[in-house]
Structure formats: C-alpha cells, structure tokens
Amino acid sequence: MEQKDLGTYAQNTWCPGCGNFAILNAIKTVLGELNAEGLPLENVVLVSGIGCHAKIVDYINVNSFYSIHGRVTPAAEAIRLGDPKMKVIGFAGDGDAYGEGIEHLIFAAKRNIDITMVIHNNRVYGLTTGQYTPTSPQGYRGRSTPEGTKELPINPLELMLASGATYLGRGTSHGIELLKKLFKEAILHKGFSLVDVLQVCVTYFNMYEYYDKRVYELKDHNPLDYQQALNKIREWDYNRDARIALGTFYKRGSPTFEEGFFKQAVPPPERMEKIRLILESSI
Ligand SMILES: Cc1ncc(C[n+]2csc(CCOP(=O)(O)OP(=O)(O)O)c2C)c(N)n1
Numbered sequence: 360m361e362q363k364d365l366g367t368y369a370q371n372t373w374c375p376g377c378g379n380f381a382i383l384n385a386i387k388t389v390l391g392e393l394n395a396e397g398l399p400l401e402n403v404v405l406v407s408g409i410g411c412h413a414k415i416v417d418y419i420n421v422n423s424f425y426s427i428h429g430r431v432t433p434a435a436e437a438i439r440l441g442d443p444k445m446k447v448i449g450f451a452g453d454g455d456a457y458g459e460g461i462e463h464l465i466f467a468a469k470r471n472i473d474i475t476m477v478i479h480n481n482r483v484y485g486l487t488t489g490q491y492t493p494t495s496p497q498g499y500r501g502r503s504t505p506e507g508t509k510e511l512p513i514n515p516l517e518l519m520l521a522s523g524a525t526y527l528g529r530g531t532s533h534g535i536e537l538l539k540k541l542f543k544e545a546i547l548h549k550g551f552s553l554v555d556v557l558q559v560c561v562t563y564f565n566m567y568e569y570y571d572k573r574v575y576e577l578k579d580h581n582p583l584d585y586q587q588a589l590n591k592i593r594e595w596d597y598n599r600d601a602r603i604a605l606g607t608f609y610k611r612g613s614p615t616f617e618e619g620f621f622k623q624a625v626p627p628p629e630r631m632e633k634i635r636l637i638l639e640s641s642i
Pocket residue numbers: 409410411412413427428429451452453454455456459479481483484485486487492
C-alpha cells in the first residue's frame with residue numbers, strides 16, 4: 360500500500376512548514392510498509408488528543424479515535440485491552456502528554472502496556488497560540504509568559520525511563536528517515552514504546568536552526584544498557600545548550616501488562632465449565 364492510498368478527503372489546515380507534516384509522512388510510509396509485510400490495516404487504531412497534532416488522524420485513512428486533551432494514553436490503553444490484537448498508536452502533543460496527561464503516561468510505562476505513543480513535542484501549546492508547556496525552555500516568551508517562563512523544563516525521556524518504559528526513541532521533524540525507523544521499531548516493539556519527536560512549530564516556536572546545529576544520531580550505543588541510555592538522555596535536558604542525541608535510547612524485553620491481565624480476567628477452562636453447569640442448572 361502506498362502513502363497516497365492512506366490519504367483522506369480532509370483538508371489539511373496545518374501552517375506551511377509545520378513539523379507535523381514530517382510525522383504524517385513518516386507514519387503513512389511505515390503503515391504502508393507494515394501492511395505490505397502482513398499487518399491488516401483494520402487491526403490498527405490511531406488515537407489523538409486535542410491540539411494541532413491531533414488533526415493527524417483526520418489525514419490518515421485508518422480507524423481512529425479522537426479523545427480529549429490529556430487523555431490519549433488511557434484511551435489507547437482501553438482500546439488495546441478491549442481488543443488485544445489491535446496495534447494502537449497514540450499521537451499526543453507535549454502539552455497533552457507531558458502536561459495534563461502526564462500521570463497516565465507514567466502509569467502506562469510502569470505497567471508496560473503494549474501501545475505506541477508518538478509525542479509531537481513542539482514545546483508549546485500550538486493550537487491555543489503559543490503558551491508554554493512542560494518542555495518549553497526556561498525564559499520562553501509566549502502568550503502566558505510575556506516576560507519569559509521562570510520554570511525549568513522536564514526531561515520527558517528521563518521520566519519515562521525511570522517509570523519503566525521499555526522502548527524510548529527521539530527524532531526531529533527535519534529527519535524523516537530516522538522518524539520512519541523509530542516509528543517502525545516502536546510499533547513492532549512488544550510493550551510500551553514512546554517516540555519523542557522534536558516537532559517544530561514554525562509559527563510559535565521556530566527551532567529548526569537551533570536543532571539543526573545541535574542534533575546528531577546515536578552511534579555505538581547499546582540500547583539494552585539502562586545506564587548508557589540514561590547518560591545519553593541526560594546529555595541534553597531540554598534547556599541548556601548541548602548536543603542533542605537522536606535515535607533509539609532504550610529497548611528491553613519485558614512481560615506486557617496484557618499478558619498478566621488476561622490470565623487473571625479470563626477464567627481457566629475448568630472454571631468456565633463450572634460456571635456453565637451452574638448457569639444451566641439455574642435455567
Ligand atoms: C481538558 C482540556 N484542557 C485544556 C484544553 C485546552 N487546550 C486545547 S489544545 C491545548 C494545548 C495543546 O497543546 P499540545 O498538546 O502541546 O498540542 P499542539 O497544539 O502543540 O500540537 C489546550 C490547553 C482542552 N481543550 N481540554
């Protein structure tokens with residue numbers, strides 16, 4: 360299946376030059392590849408929140424669910440638990456996932472539920488015109504902080520690593536080939552995966568030049584090594600001026616939440632038989 364077959368009739372309303380286009384193109388290519396490799400597209404569900412990022416599901420011809428701001432993760436988890444053959448991919452903004460929805464993200468990582476979260480981390484509230492988010496750098500001047508925010512940003516990948524995430528990657532909207540690689544790896548990963556995309560908002564926080572000067576791809580990095588992953592994740596803290604590593608920081612195998620959940624929730628056959636006999640005798 361080709362990218363064009365995954366398009367929809369919806370008119371695209373992102374600003375020209377928005378980094379969301381790179382995410383859209385990368386995910387469409389990856390879904391096409393996975394489909395060609397045997398994944399039926401009816402077994403894929405896309406979930407989004409509220410924000411510029413959220414419109415992505417309007418532009419991809421695959422089943423999707425618009426949740427509410429801050430609730431992409433629990434909606435994705437519920438869909439996955441409702442039908443565990445589904446590949447569920449959540450698209451959330453940094454305001455959505457790292458602000459209002461942060462507790463959901465922490466617990467999804469902790470329980471290692473098999474969903475993929477793609478974070479459109481433009482480091483602003485794009486849709487509501489440029490207020491600061493948990494990843495805006497200190498001093499960021501926007502609508503709600505005309506004198507510059509006084510707070511330090513969080514490092515979301517460090518938080519996710521500490522919470523138990525089993526796959527963590529980072530790309531930028533200027534590097535579509537790497538985005539494709541990361542999205543594919545994350546979707547195929549068994550367990551909770553998150554890709555933080557430094558997605559540039561050209562209108563409210565244009566960081567193209569800043570990132571282009573600082574990013575580099577991880578080489579000779581062992582993603583199975585927690586300490587190495589932590590060191591690389593800490594190299595840049597979303598605030599100070601430093602080189603910015605891109606690629607797969609961490610990846611490890613671990614039982615998923617679903618494996619334990621379904622064992623407990625679905626009674627073993629002998630109990631089912633007892634239930635059947637009780638029900639029959641009560642008719
Ligand atoms: C429950 C709830 N809280 C707040 C809002 C207001 N709101 C809508 S979009 C948005 C910010 C979106 O920012 P982000 O998630 O970073 O997405 P972006 O627009 O940058 O892609 C906010 C605060 C809302 N619609 N619903």
